[in-house]
Amino acid sequence: MNLSDILNETCVVPELKSKNKKDVIRELIEHLWRKNLIPDPMEAEKVVLERERLGSTGIGDGVAIPHGKLKNLKQVICALGVSREGVDFQAVDGKPVNIVFLVFAPEQRVSLHLEVLSKISRILRMGPLVKRILAAGDARKICDLIMEEEFNLKNERERF
Numbered sequence: 142m143n144l145s146d147i148l149n150e151t152c153v154v155p156e157l158k159s160k161n162k163k164d165v166i167r168e169l170i171e172h173l174w175r176k177n178l179i180p181d182p183m184e185a186e187k188v189v190l191e192r193e194r195l196g197s198t199g200i201g202d203g204v205a206i207p208h209g210k211l212k213n214l215k216q217v218i219c220a221l222g223v224s225r226e227g228v229d230f231q232a233v234d235g236k237p238v239n240i241v242f243l244v245f246a247p248e249q250r251v252s253l254h255l256e257v258l259s260k261i262s263r264i265l266r267m268g269p270l271v272k273r274i275l276a277a278g279d280a281r282k283i284c285d286l287i288m289e290e291e292f293n294l295k296n297e298r299e300r301f
Contacts, residue, residue, distance in 0.1 A: 143291060152178070153220070154168065157169075162230050205232060206262065210245070211247070216247065223239065223240060223275065225239065239274075242265065264291055270287075270290050
């Protein structure tokens with residue numbers, strides 16, 4: 142599965158308004174709900190916040206990947222939000238988070254859920270991608286950057 146299969150520009154919020162972790166999560170969930178991509182925003186928020194209580198999904202280097210599994214989904218749903226100021230996400234490196242990649246997977250598709258989280262982590266933790274996303278400015282450019290990085294990662298693996 143490619144990230145470009147599950148992330149398109151309608152799922153990108155290039156300028157998050159929220160200033161704290163809980164509000165960022167809520168803003169991204171509401172964005173997905175307004176696009177009719179998730180059935181129940183209250184349930185989605187509950188699932189993500191329960192996961193956050195287990196430990197922050199702030200993986201470091203300015204990136205967080207809050208996630209959860211939902212009952213009535215048929216496919217993986219993602220949203221990507223950008224905060225130029227940064228948000229305290231209690232990330233493992235203690236630094237503010239600029240890129241928040243929210244992921245929901247169907248409850249019964251655990252392996253797919255893990256595959257998507259792994260792929261996002263590998264791509265967003267590569268080199269200067271976070272800085273390039275911060276400089277991109279609009280949803281289309283952000284999606285293009287992620288597709289380009291995904292392509293580069295795939296080609297790099299094929300060489301070895």
